[in-house]
Amino acid sequence: MELSLTTTRADSRLDGRVGGPTGGRVRDPTGTATIVEVDGAIDIASSPRLRSRLVDLIDEGCRALVVDFTRVGFVDSTGLGVLIGVRRRLRAVGGELTLVVPPGEVRDLLAVTELDTIFTIRESATSPTEH
Amino acid sequence: MASDAPTAVVELTLPSDPRYLALVRVVVAATAGAVPSLADSRVADLKLVATELFANAMEANWRSARSRSEGPRRGGRVEYDTHPVARPVGPEGSAPVVVTCRADASGVTLTVSDSGPGLDADDEVHPPVEDPERLIHERGLGIPLIQYLADKVDYDSGPGGTSATVFVADRGERRSGT
Secondary structure (H helix, E strand, O other), X not given: OOOEEEEEOOOOOOOOOOOOOOOOOOOOOOOOOEEEEEEEEEOOOOHHHHHHHHXXXXXXXXXXXXXXXXXXXXXXXXXXXXXXXXXXXXXXXXXXXXXXXXXXXXXXXXXXXXXXXXXXXXXXXXXXXXX | OHHHOOOEEEEEEEOOOHHHHHXXXXXXXXXXXXXXXXXXXXXXXXXXXXXXXXXXXXXXXXXXHHHHHHOHHHOXXXXXXXXXXXXXXXXXXXXXXXXXXXXXXXXXXXXXXXXXXXXXXXXXXXXXXXXXXXXXXXXXOHHHHHHHHOOEEEEEEEOOEXXXXXXXXXXXXXXXXX
């Protein structure tokens, strides 16, 4: 399955809440969060493309990055590796990664690996952060 | 026991190409469907384990093909950073991966075999899935995940290849943090 990545800068859906519980703490030069909506399965065939897109956005100056997994039904270890790497890169430059992951298989995988205690996660694009 | 008789057996011989991963997931999920009481969460575990095993087997076959064409010194780990956007592609002449999925009343047994160089000592030591080290490295979560999700894991490895057999039992819902 092809992976579809849609990037938007509008943060109206997020109601201005960006990043962690302190909301808005992260200063993004663009003034808004960058939202990447992912559609498809993330495995070794598609994760290089996801990594490339997210790293490019960081290189372009995005500091408040929201990755929306609402339409992702499958993530493997390489997909988790991409998220771990992107989180590290972003934190190194003072940014913050927020994941949108509704309950389901992907959320279960984050729980199993206890990455749900590390990442900032929302259940939906409009819900408040849980961590 | 009569209940141990397989209700479904599927064997696939597939190229060492990540494009076939989605097919592997569809096939193991369909085969798992022969165990009517198997929970959806166990089918999800099986799909993830199958994906990780197939990816490992594929990479092992790539290493062997690379060793044959470039000599053993170049036959090390696959480096993804050299082609960050494109789907990773193995060298010409990589051996196929053989996937066998067998469902019976107790659960699903999955065997994934490669013709790679065999596991080395480093491949046998893996921290648990929640080890803090996982936040340092972007790779290496695959085998810990397999060990966590499968009820039984056996590796039969030698210089001619590795055969990994996992069992995913029909045991109801797994632990979930949600």
